[in-house]
Amino acid sequence: MRFDYSKEPRRAIFFEDVKSNYASIECVQRNLNPLKTSLCVMSRSDHSYGLILAASPKFKEVFGKSNVSRARDLPFLIESRKFNYRKWYEKHTDIYGQRTEPTIEYVAFIESWAKRTYIVPPQMGLYIEENVRMQKILSGYTSIEEIHSYSIDESFMDVTESLNFFYPDIKDKYVQMDRLAQKMQREVLERTGLYITVGMGDNPLLAKIAMDIYAKHSKNMRALIRYEDVPEKLWTIPKMTNFWGIGRATEKSLNKLGIYSIKDLANANPQIIKSKMGVVGLQQFFHANGIDETNVRDKHVKKSESYSNSQILPRDYEKRDEIVLVIKEMAEHLAIRLRKGKKLAGGLSLLVRYSYQTNVPSIKVSCKIDPTQSTLVIQNEALRMFDSKYQSGPVREIGIGTFNLSDENVKQLTLFETMVEDNTEMKKQEALQQAIDEIREKFDFTAIQKASALAEGSRVLERHKMIGGHAAAGGENL
Incomplete structure (x- = not known):
């Protein structure tokens, strides 16, 4: 061992995750078993372009699909529930490139499960309500200050001070942790109908890896990693990209240093890693050795360096x-968000993605601008970039972002602006924008809108009804 773990913080940390959260909630709403029902939550405005946001374990098992894939990639046609031969032939050919026929048994298997599969629209409002319920349950096991929400369905929990309260007669800390995790799982299931997996560890890193790598595949949906387990449970992880924080780009950088496994990383020279990859690489070195001194109580406050928005x-x-x-x-x-955040944007980016049927490369363009939060300026710059690149063709996705943000109280006037007497026109525009913002803030965003909001193709009113880009309440099921 290269580290003296006795000098490291040894807390009792849980990382809980609701199994297939959105899909499980939808199953419970229909009095269905989340583990045995084939169901997916699909954000779709028309059937062929639907995006699978969440899928139940049974759906993933039968159709081999994970979250964030497309309806068109399913092995069946969602309107008819018939086998999707076109998709089969795209992927299944022999060594000569000739089509291979699916077996009759396989087609029957897919169509049988397809008929029993629920395809439902998202209900973001419901998922948020369930998250609030979950947080209330978790707060019964430790103080709210020691719960850190990692996402809408995942939380870190420091239960160190709770162990002796719940199990004063048990002397083994790790037995206490397992009993408490089991108790929490049972209460969540009884009160919500949802199954949770729980990773346990001496620090947040070990708890997270215990959940990601081991608890998900354990029958009791629990797993523990102690400092002493690092060689056995961290260094043996088969793929580096399965390790928390290591993506493909980081893996490639490590490979260039002759590091091809978590064990290699843990036993590498940290000075070389730091010199080649900086602090990020050094952090991964410590993580590979199970070292993480993060305190769950310390809340991360993100300092946003950009605002962006995209929609399909x-x-x-x-x-x-x-x-x-x-x-x-x-x-x-975006301009409204800038004004609300009291920020000025010094750069603008635009993404225009064509229909997947066209095979035309996406438009990706950005530019620097004089720091601004003006709606008119940002609109004009975005349209200028669009006109400079767009020729023709059907568009399916649009994204726009601002970067190089600065505080609004440090704005510098351009030479042109200083030449305009009293900047009268600019001040009128700013006053108008502020008045509109105040009306929307007091009453509702839709309280004042341009007439163009009623035009065919407008998305502003429909988007206002959404949460996180998806429907707040469900629509029609398939």
């Missing part, structure tokens, strides 16, 4: 006027 359109937008309208609406939304 409900259909292919082929008319330029409709595309321009959506860009202007999204630019206005």
Whole structure:
């Protein structure tokens, strides 16, 4: 061992995760077993372009699909529930490139499960309500200050001080942890109908890896990693990208240093790693050795360096006027966020992705601008970039972002602005924007809108009904 773990903090940390959260909630709503039901939550405005946001364990097992995939990639047609031969033939050919036929048994298997599969729209409002319920349950096991929400369905919990309260007669800390995790699982299941997996560890890193790598595949949905388990349970992880914080880019950088496994990383020279990869690489070195001194109580406050927004359109937008309208609406939304955050944007980026059927490369362009939070300026710059690149073709996704943010109280006037007497026009525009913002803040965003919001292709009113880009309440099931 290269580290003296006796000098490291040894807390009792849980990392809990609701198993297939969105899909499980939808199953419970229908009095269905989340582990035995084939169900997926699909954000779709039309069937062929639907995005699978969440899938139940049974859905993943039968169809081999994970979250964030497309309806068109399913082995069955969702409208008819018939086998998708086209998709089969795209992937299944022999060594000569000739099509291979699926077996009759396989087709029957897929169609049988397809008929029993629930395809439902998202209900973001419901998922948020369930998250609030979950947080109340978790707060019964430790103080709210020692619960850190990692996502809508995942939380770190420091239960160190709770162990002796619940199990004063048990002397083994790790037995106490397992009993408490089991108790929590049972209460969550009884009160919500949801199953949770729990990773346990001496620090947040070990608890997270215990959940990701081991608890998900354990029958009791629990797993523990202590400092003493690092060689056995961390260094043997088969893929480096399965390790928390290591993506493909980081893996490639480590490979260049002759590091091809977590064990290699843990036993590498930290000075060389730091010189080649900086602090991020050094952090991964410590993580590979199970070292993480993060305190769950310390809340991370993100200092945003950019604002961005993107949306997949409900259909292919082929008319330029409709595309321009959506860009202007999204630019206005970003300007509102800038004013609310008291920020100025010094840069603007635009993404325009064409319909997948066209095979045309996406438009990706950015530019620096004089720091601003003006709706009109941001709209004009976004449209200028669009006009400089767009030729023709159906568009399916649009994204717009601002970067190089600065505080609004340090704005520098341009030479042109200083030459305009009293900047009268600019002040009028700023006053108008502020008045509109105040009306929307007091009453509702839709309280005052441009007439273009009623035009075909406008997304502003529909987007206002959404949470996180998805429907707050469900629509029609399939």
